[in-house]
Amino acid sequence: MSYHYNESFENPDYHFSETLEIDRRGSSQRNQFSHQTPYDSSLHGSSGEHRGREQNYPVAIPMASLGPGSDYSQDLPRTGPYGNFTDSLSFEPEPEETYVPYSTFHMLDYPYTHGISSGSEDSFIRRRNRRPPDEIFMPSSNMFETDPVCTEEEDLVGSLASMSTKERIKAIQKMPETMRKKREIRNKVLKEITKNSRHRGAQCTQCLQGAAVSFRRFGNTLSECFHQLRLWHKTLKIIGAEFGTSVLSYFVFLKWLLNLNIFSFLINFGFITIPQFLAAQPNNLSFTGLELFTGAGYFQQTVLYYGFYTNATISKVENGPSYNMQLAYIFTVGIYFVICFLILLFSMAKFFSRNINSQTLSVNASKLFCTWDFKITNEKAVKLQQKNLHTQIKEGLTEVNKEVQNFSVMERVAHIATHLLAWLASLGTAVAACAAVYFLSINNLELFMKGYRNDLENQSAMLVLPVIVSLLNTLIPFFFSWLGHLEKFQTPGQHIYVTITRNTILKISIVGILCYYWLNIVATSESQCWETLVGQDIYRLVLVDFIFCLLGSFFGEFLRRVIGTTVCISLGRPEFDIGRNVLDLIYAQTLTWIGILFSPLLPGIQMIAFFIVFFVKKVSLMRNCQPPRKVWRTAQMMTSFIFLLFCPSFLGVLSVIGVTVWRLKPSEECGPFRGLSSVYAAVDEWIQILESYTASKWVVWIYHNLISSELFFFILSSILLVVTYLYWQIIQGRKTMTELLRKQINNAGKDKIFLRKKLVTLQRAKRSSSAWGGRGQQRSASSSRQPAPEVPDYPERAFDRNQNTSYNEDWK
């Protein structure tokens, strides 16, 4: 920090110590002399005065400023000793710094490091350099190129060679270079590596390399197999091409749920059902076909339901290894939920971390830079997207032009009153729906208690509850969206979120009341096997929900299209309602999760249902719908969907399962847990048995000291809290950092403008003193086009900046 602006204010070197990389090139962009193609200038400092300027900044790109001296001096007399100073200083530490991102792949670092720095000039120039280079400056810049490039490349190759194979491949992949250049670099790196490895124990490494190669080959074949399995790649591509990323995200979500269900079905089938088959008793109930809808009758005595599973220990061979059904049941379900929890947690973390920056989202810039969906390849869709963007931009502009409307007190009161009324109405509807479901279900239970009669009347009576529930779930959302239209929200975003919230409340409360009915009323009833009854209920709900989903796409999309294109043409084709459809999926998944304990094969049924829904929705979308008019904030929507799936849905299911496992008494006469006081008692018994074996003492120890001890959980949660607090502090620190750095950049920009102005005045003074120098005149005239508005209050800001810098250093 030995510079002072007084000494060097006419020398751009000034920025050297305190400026961030970001403005290094930005500063000279308006420079009229930089006729060269910029991309090479960005890479190796280009030529001309432009180069001169850049030369003196410690550019993050290593090759940018290695060249000693600069042609800056051709036009302007270089002042003071700083030129040499910077030249010698500016570059030494840079290469390492630049490569840091590659060796660590620290994502936080990247916004300001420029892509990749590599000695890739030749092809790069060839690619970029369409215009003839400036004749005056080119030779000199060529002179500079030769030397730095070599050292640069050596540096790069050296750093790449020191990486592990995987890292190296990644680093090379990440270079924004042509294939040829990348290959060149790679070959050099490989040569370097072989050279190095010759010094060490060559044989051993070769042996290891051979193993690594074969291992990698194995991995490749494996990934190829998975690639072949990649479901519906083409379908998804077509959907993305015609409807854009937002609609695609629904299908991706559906596919994700489908995979989850396939996984859960495989576990349940493998660990619970197959062993049960070995010990199965013959089923003597008759099958009529109607059972497919009700799930009762014949199915009662199959592996579909909890009640059929045995509590025995299965062993086919005398004295051989045996299989304890109780433990298998509880551990399979338990481990499945733990895995689900982790999957959800990680995908939520992934989405959140991706979105964490978007709070201070720059609306217009990102609208321009990020909204174009390159996936859309359908010509009509492209036209539509352009039209939509056009209207959006225009709307944005008119919003800008409009003054923020000042509502009168009366209007405001009216607004609030309508919102309140709408909320009251929607909550009231939800409560009414819950009440209806509750009384209906109590009615239903009485029907069951009367005994099992296999006639049509009884069976269809069973279907009343699920049909009513599905009807409520389908119709009330229409009421909600109508309410939303009445309310006249100020932004469409508000409308969407409020509607989604109301729908979620409705669905959750309906599921909640059903759970209450199952756990508090069915479980304490006199029925023979209440778990099976609950399983049947859920089976019917899932099935009817699936049928309603199909009907929904028939009435909601097909008929709507027919009406929209023939009867009432102004309506047009319907749009695909992503929010409603995703909520339906979440609801279905919630039911499946609740049902797993009572009907272990439910994921299999849901899997088939999702599979069919995928195709039906796809066909319906292709035939009936038009691409969405709004540009959805896709990433944010996905985050909130995953969050919804986690927060009310999954956590609610966990509490239901928890109550069932720990608090409720299993039925006396059926199921794997018959005769126990609670499901969890099975684990307790097992631990007691284990205590008698010395070999498994550690399991007992873990059980007593970790799983069933409060102290452990207390310590665990306090550690978690501390870690969270630490991270929160780090985030706060980073925010302050960002603010300071931003200020710094701003100041640097102002400095630059100030310096440019000084430069111009100096040049002018010089020009007036010496009559010759037509070229210089021209130059300064053109460079003066960049205005230098106000003369900043200099010493103060310099001080300010110094403060910042020292502060930053503290932070580091």
Added chain:
Amino acid sequence: MGGSASLIPRDLLSEYQELTFLSKQEILLAYKRFSELLPKEERENACSARVPKSQILTLPELRANPFQHQICHVFSTSETGDDSMSFEDFLDMLSVFSDSATSDIKSHYAFRIFDFDNDGILDRKDLEQLVNCLTGQGEESQLSSAEMEQLIQNVRPAGQGMGTSPGTGLSAHLPPQILEESDIDKDGTINLSEFQHVVSRSPDFASSFKIVL
């Protein structure tokens, strides 16, 4: 895949895999699609042939894209400047637009694609052209110059000091316009790092900057 697999030598294929973000299947598919663009007699050595720009633009993935010319231009290594593409250029392009490419490299190339005049910065003209591409080239769909001005705004007319342009005082409480929010060092243009900064804050970018073959 069998037929086309034999046409790319094994080691070349693995090299491509190492140098791009593409998987083996994707490379083979790319090869198939690329050789279909060539006339029959040249298909034997598709790896070394160049496909003219007009042929490349017949790909359905690019045909309707408003940035098609820029994409060709950015990824072509043609020495004559006719924007023709070799197979490797084609792979480069697909690699950048693929699923697994990092958003860093995506934003790098996005910047180049949006930089219509190839001067290394997004200035006013680039932004105007970008807006025109986004809203369509038709007469009625283009924004008027006043609207454009307003959208880009912060570009100060020559001779006016910064912070004193008539727009800023008026728009103090309004959402910032493009340059105002992305031009961090306030020099009136957007450079690569500023661009990457803006784009990195938009989670939608990586998901929309994709072309699937």
